Amino acid sequence: MKTGTGRSTGVLLLNLGGPDSLRAVKPFLFNLFSDREIIRLGPSFLQKPIAHLISSLRAQKTREAYGLIGGKSPICDITFAQARALETLLNDDSAPRRSDIAERLQVRVAMRYWHPLIEEVIPSLQENGIRKLIVLSLYPQYSVATTGSSLNKLRDVTGRYGIEIFSILSWFDQPLYIDALVHSMKEGLKVFGDTPSVSADRASHVHVLFSAHSLPVKFIEEGDPYVDQIKGTIHEIVKKIDISWSLSYQSKSGPVQWVGPSTEEMIADLAQQGIKNLLVVPISFVSDHIETLYEIDILYKKMAEQSGMRLERVASLNTSPLFIAALKDIVLKGMKEAGWAE
Numbered sequence: 001m002k003t004g005t006g007r008s009t010g011v012l013l014l015n016l017g018g019p020d021s022l023r024a025v026k027p028f029l030f031n032l033f034s035d036r037e038i039i040r041l042g043p044s045f046l047q048k049p050i051a052h053l054i055s056s057l058r059a060q061k062t063r064e065a066y067g068l069i070g071g072k073s074p075i076c077d078i079t080f081a082q083a084r085a086l087e088t089l090l091n092d093d094s095a096p097r098r099s100d101i102a103e104r105l106q107v108r109v110a111m112r113y114w115h116p117l118i119e120e121v122i123p124s125l126q127e128n129g130i131r132k133l134i135v136l137s138l139y140p141q142y143s144v145a146t147t148g149s150s151l152n153k154l155r156d157v158t159g160r161y162g163i164e165i166f167s168i169l170s171w172f173d174q175p176l177y178i179d180a181l182v183h184s185m186k187e188g189l190k191v192f193g194d195t196p197s198v199s200a201d202r203a204s205h206v207h208v209l210f211s212a213h214s215l216p217v218k219f220i221e222e223g224d225p226y227v228d229q230i231k232g233t234i235h236e237i238v239k240k241i242d243i244s245w246s247l248s249y250q251s252k253s254g255p256v257q258w259v260g261p262s263t264e265e266m267i268a269d270l271a272q273q274g275i276k277n278l279l280v281v282p283i284s285f286v287s288d289h290i291e292t293l294y295e296i297d298i299l300y301k302k303m304a305e306q307s308g309m310r311l312e313r314v315a316s317l318n319t320s321p322l323f324i325a326a327l328k329d330i331v332l333k334g335m336k337e338a339g340w341a342e
Contacts, residue, residue, distance in 0.1 A: 009340055010106045010130040011090070011331055012165075013083050014118070014137045014150045017111030018073025018289055024114065025063045029055035031113040037149035039216060039256065069293040076111065078287040078318050079138065083107040085324045090331065106130070112150045119157050126161040133158070134334045135167045136327065138286055140177060141229035142170035143215055166338035168330055172229040176326035178236045180317050181281070185241060188279050188314035206277045207244050207270060209263070210234055211300075212284040213291065214249035217257040227259060233283060246270065247283075250300075251291050267300060271307035278304055280313045286323065288316045 019028040033039065033051035041050040066072060087107035110121040125133070135154060137147040151167050158165055171177060185208070192206050212230045220227055234247065248266035252258035261269070263280075270278060280300065282292050296313050304311035317323040335341035 008129055009132040009134070009335075010108055010125060011086070011134045011136065012121070012125075012154075013079060013086070013107065013109050014135060014147075014154065015075060015079045015109070015111055015287070016146070016289075017114035017117070018075040019066060019114060020072050020076060022063045022066060022071055024072075025066060026055050026059040028114045029058055029062060035113070035149055037152065038145045039253070065290060065294045068298060069290065073114075073289050074293070075287050075289040076109075076114070076116075078289075079109050079111075081319050082138075082287070082324065082327070083109050085319050086327050086331070089324055089328045110154070112153060118150070118153050122154070122157045122161055122163065126163060131163060132338075132340055133163055133165045134331055134338065134340070135165050136330060136334070137168070139284070140170065140174075140286065141172045141212075141226050141233065141284055142224075143226035144219060144224050145215060145226075166334055166340070168334045170225075170229060171326075171330050172233045173236050174326055174330060175236075176322060176329055178233070178240065180320055180322035180326055181233075181237055181283075182240045183322055184314045184317065184320070185237070185243075185279070185281060188281075188312060191312050192277050192279070192310075206279055207246070207275045208279050208281060209266060209270070210245060210247045210281045210283040211250050211263045211296065212247070212282075214252040214258040214260070214262070217259055220259060230283060250295055263295075263300060264303065267303050267309070267311075268307060271304070271309055276309055278309050278311045280311060282313065282316065286317045288318060292316055 017028070019025045030051050033041065033054050034048050036044060036047050041047050041054075084107075087105065090107065091104045108121060108125060110116055110118040112118065135151070137150055139146040142148070147169060151169075154165065154167075189206055210230075215224065215226050230247070234245070238245070246266055248261050248263040249259050250263040252262065267278070280296050282296060285292060292313065296311075301311045301313075332341065
């Protein structure tokens, strides 16, 4: 893969971030709740005081949850692994013939709420000669609370360092991404044993529950495309695999109205409908973190068991080859659209 841009162009993967130790939980929560683009806590001048109060009240319970999944969030390690895999794939075509590592297209990572923070990464990129960045948010579906917030922070920081950015806002229906999800779902269905192949009759005895991170209803009312794009992703999936399915939302927090139905409510409803086997697809997440490893694998699984259901979760995309291939395709198309590739 030849870009003709040399070392001056890089790729930046953006993600949420997560505490890298139990001590980091409270400051991570404070950073999260301080972001008014995620949740508006009273008048703007009260945002940080209220965020401090909430993070103090929630810290112990959240530390206990992280304690059950290894004492930290794995999202940073996974995102760095994704970056390494993507960099290798982007440079595969020409890397064996290159002796100058400076010509390779570099892939870096920045996080919104915990280290390596956006404001820490950008100065180092500038010092290393990066002048142009293809920015890929690892949220497939756009929301002002996720990609929007991260890009606003990024633009503020890069503007001070003379770095030009080209942002990929969403990729909810990217074909290779859809293929990666379908592949993961097929593997997940196999866990239930005698699931028919997708070319056979509907696997009606396994119900699929797509669980997305929730969002304040007010954002949707203001035009946020997140819910429509979640449904768009599912629309592409069901073209390729014949399933019975439902959609729910998890991880709501704070005293505002959130998009529903909640995953907890949906599990209870499906149990009442007589569903016995449930395959959960964390549709808005591409990496394992507390929402998959704790909420789904521990809380929701126990809830399902208490309701007489077997709940399994599809493997997160993480560094699956199909997913990394999807990221490569997204980046290369972005470079062409930006006019930064030959």
